[in-house]
Amino acid sequence: MHNLITEAVAHLRAGRLIGLPTETVYGLAANALDDCAVAAIYAAKSRPQFNPLIIHIGDVAQARALVQWNSAAEVLAAHFWPGPLTMILPRAEQCPVSLLASAGLDTLALRMPAHPMALEVIRAAGVPLAAPSANRSGRISPTTPAHVQEEMELAVAMVLDGGNCVVGVESTVVDITGAAVILRPGGVTREMLQAVLGYEVKDYIGEGVHAPGMLASHYAPHLPVRLNVQTVEAKEALLAFGPLVPQGAACTMNLSASGNLAEAAANVFAYLRALDRPEFTRIAVMPIPQEGLGVAINDRLARAAAR
Numbered sequence: 071m072h073n074l075i076t077e078a079v080a081h082l083r084a085g086r087l088i089g090l091p092t093e094t095v096y097g098l099a100a101n102a103l104d105d106c107a108v109a110a111i112y113a114a115k116s117r118p119q120f121n122p123l124i125i126h127i128g129d130v131a132q133a134r135a136l137v138q139w140n141s142a143a144e145v146l147a148a149h150f151w152p153g154p155l156t157m158i159l160p161r162a163e164q165c166p167v168s169l170l171a172s173a174g175l176d177t178l179a180l181r182m183p184a185h186p187m188a189l190e191v192i193r194a195a196g197v198p199l200a201a202p203s204a205n206r207s208g209r210i211s212p213t214t215p216a217h218v219q220e221e222m223e224l225a226v227a228m229v230l231d232g233g234n235c236v237v238g239v240e241s242t243v244v245d246i247t248g249a250a251v252i253l254r255p256g257g258v259t260r261e262m263l264q265a266v267l268g269y270e271v272k273d274y275i276g277e278g279v280h281a282p283g284m285l286a287s288h289y290a291p292h293l294p295v296r297l298n299v300q301t302v303e304a305k306e307a308l309l310a311f312g313p314l315v316p317q318g319a320a321c322t323m324n325l326s327a328s329g330n331l332a333e334a335a336a337n338v339f340a341y342l343r344a345l346d347r348p349e350f351t352r353i354a355v356m357p358i359p360q361e362g363l364g365v366a367i368n369d370r371l372a373r374a375a376a377r
């Protein structure tokens with residue numbers, strides 16, 4: 071086994087936190103069976119205790135042992151695991167995962183990440199890992215190891231360097247305790263879910279914090295964010311998309327000059343961070359098509375603009 075993996079596993083077994091690369095964003099990972107380690111995640115993120123964590127597993131057998139598995143889970147796992155899909159299922163009666171990790175809910179959020187380093191660590195550790203995105207609560211999600219170091223340096227025993235995240239937005243969270251409902255749009259689109267489930271998959275609509283990651287002001291940069299801009303002001307930073315970019319911004323970063331939504335998703339959090347500088351007055355954002363991965367990108371941008 072690779073040295074760094076061995077080191078990461080030793081930290082996890084000792085109840086320490088590590089920065090874990092996944093294909094979506096970097097995670098702040100701990101042994102999900104260890105209440106103290108899970109509590110340390112909440113402390114490091116300054117996260118409200120009611121916001122439950124995603125539990126990362128290394129294979130389907132490990133997932134089955136933790137929840138009341140069902141036929142939708144079977145189909146979705148076959149198509150989308152490993153990958154950017156998180157499934158909400160009822161906890162198994164003897165589920166050993168820390169109750170703190172699911173914030174007292176009787177359900178569990180499960181995901182098998184596609185990053186080879188993440189899978190290697192989970193399998194070597196032999197325990198499921200609780201891992202929210204490795205940012206402070208309400209701030210921009212990290213997509214490079216440097217982002218994790220900046221924000222979580224004191225909280226983590228180490229940050230595994232798995233390069234830049236290729237998906238760039240978090241996993242889709244889908245509740246399959248009944249008919250599938252999307253709690254958070256993400257790397258797997260509604261169309262992809264509908265194609266394999268064979269029925270229309272709706273968004274969760276309702277009162278209260280069903281998926282607290284849905285809090286309005288998530289992903290907030292320090293600067294105000296202005297959406298759907300056609301023109302820019304001289305002191306604004308411009309987050310552009312596509313080939314036709316308005317001129318005159320103080321600084322411009324293009325999510326995808328060719329208008330590719332996958333490329334834009336991979337860049338969105340890193341570019342928001344890069345443009346979030348005091349010399350600018352605002353981050354102006356060009357319109358992103360509301361289709362496919364654009365739905366997840368627009369969801370994050372709307373939350374970045376809400377304050």
Ligand code: TXA
Nearest residue numbers: 094096097122123177178179202203240241281282283
């Ligand atoms: O891509 C991802 O999912 C990343 C990487 C690190 O895997 N993780 C991530 O975790 O985004 P986090 O903690 O930032 O977001 C977890 C989301 C939140 O919206 C949370 O409310 C929801 O999952 N969630 C977790 N457990 C849940 C449950 N039992 N019921 C409903 N929602 C749940």
Ligand code: MG
Nearest residue numbers: 202203211283
């Ligand atoms: Mg997060």
